[in-house]
Amino acid sequence: MAHLAIESVSLRYDDGPQVLGGVSLDLRDGEFLVVVGRSGCGKTSLLNLAAGFVPPTTGRVAVNGVAITGPGADRAVVFQDDALFPWLSTAENVALGPRLSGIGKAERRRIAENQLAIVGLEGLADRPIWRLSGGQRQRVGLARALAARPTFLLMDEPLGALDAMTREAMQELLVEVWAKSGAGVLLITHGVEEALFLATRIVVMAPNPGRIVKTLNVDFSRRRLAGESARSIKSSRDFVAMREALLDAIFEREAA
Amino acid sequence: MSLDLAEAVLAPDEPTDHRPSRKRGAVPVRLISFATLAVLLAAWQVSASLALVPSLFLPAPAAVFGQFVAVARDGFVDATLAQHLAASLGRVFAALTAAIVVGVPIGFAIGASPVGRGIFDPLIEILRPIPPLAYLPLVIIWFGIGEPSKILIIAIAMLAPIVIATASGVRAVATDRLNAARALGATRRQLVRHVVLPSALPSVLTGVRIALGTGWSTLVAAELVAASRGLGFMIQSAAQFLVTDVVVMGILVIAAVAFALEALIRLVERWLVPWAGKA
Ligand SMILES: Nc1ncnc2c1ncn2[C@@H]1O[C@H](COP(=O)(O)OP(=O)(O)OP(=O)(O)O)[C@@H](O)[C@H]1O
């Protein structure tokens, strides 16, 4: 059982103010952890720590008990503004991870086509990515992360730039992909409904310094996997009640 | 609104790939440019027909064109126009190759490491503003009057634009893209190969374009150095014999070649970095 642990971490960029103060958070494979909180409270910073892009000022980040020293292929990242490589085709973008680890051309092609089919982009393998729509690019970003067969999948507002309809379709896709891959997912979002629909656990962060103020266990994504429709889940009474509880948690601190 | 929605439902995925067609009432810039040149040519012809200026100072268009044909066929100062052109292009491209081979790694060092920047930045800043005619005598003293000197003079002029463009391209690599590759397991070498180099390529090509322009305009100065062929040499010789129509013809050929080089490098850009500015 894989285990990503953020252990009493604090973070300060150069000699700026404290961005994160004493944050501890566990992520295990098979879990779908969603982080919510107001803009600037340190969500991206937390993800960057988990990915290994920035080192913690104090505390440590460990995978299976071993402190990480930087990014690694076990922790794939989906970026808010996709961060794809325009000099590579769609398929080459998706298969970059396998390419970097020395996998041959034919096998890479197979992996890419497979992943593209999973995210609903079959037939676009040879498109230049600058000829894709925003929603398609976001899905290529997801396919690229999945093709690396990561143990943990870290996503920073991956659906932020999408219109409402594409976003709902993508939410369903994320639930499916998560269930199929068995990865431990950490996802940042501003959408309260999105958080509830996707997560098995939600953590609410508050700013100055960034810290976790509430943790909620939810199971709506499991209900979706059991076959209940998204509409029925989102309009159910316990979903609405949870939504209010979550909104309270986010805004409580602001009022105080 | 309802229409947008219908479109979204019918075609949720496909971004329509229609390039903006020429808008109604848009200013036809090319047409205006063409007209400007036509007016200039007409004015030249009129002044020649009316003999407003002695032909020693401004030969008629027909005379210049006649020289173009004559020099192309029979040559001038022991070489045909094509041979002069080939000599000049050969020098410019040899210089460009040298400038790229030296300049891209230096630009890379400046852009990627503080040490590289500390070493090379001042050198380039000192070199950059010096006009080629100023270092020409020194180059002759050091390297003689042979072909290498001419190429060196052009190459020095080309170096700064390539170094500066490469460095700025390397510096502008998106942090997110670097991080994305690192999270896919890229080593340092792989980062350079798969992210930094391709990211910097459009900028390097811009540097090459600017360098070609600079190099081509340094050509005449370089061919002052005891050349026996080349467009610059041809103009020099013609000027000494007061063959003004060959001088004017040479100038026009140099301008036309500069224009063609610019078009060529834009083609290369479209072929190598079609994505530049799009993603
Ligand atoms: N590279 C950096 N250097 C200095 N300060 C930074 C840097 N990145 C973020 N910060 C600061 O850290 C704080 C938290 O930023 P972070 O990006 O983690 O917030 P966030 O919760 O992701 O916000 P948003 O929801 O708007 O994306 C902010 O005050 C921000 O100004």
Ligand SMILES: [Mg+2]
């Ligand atoms: Mg953020």
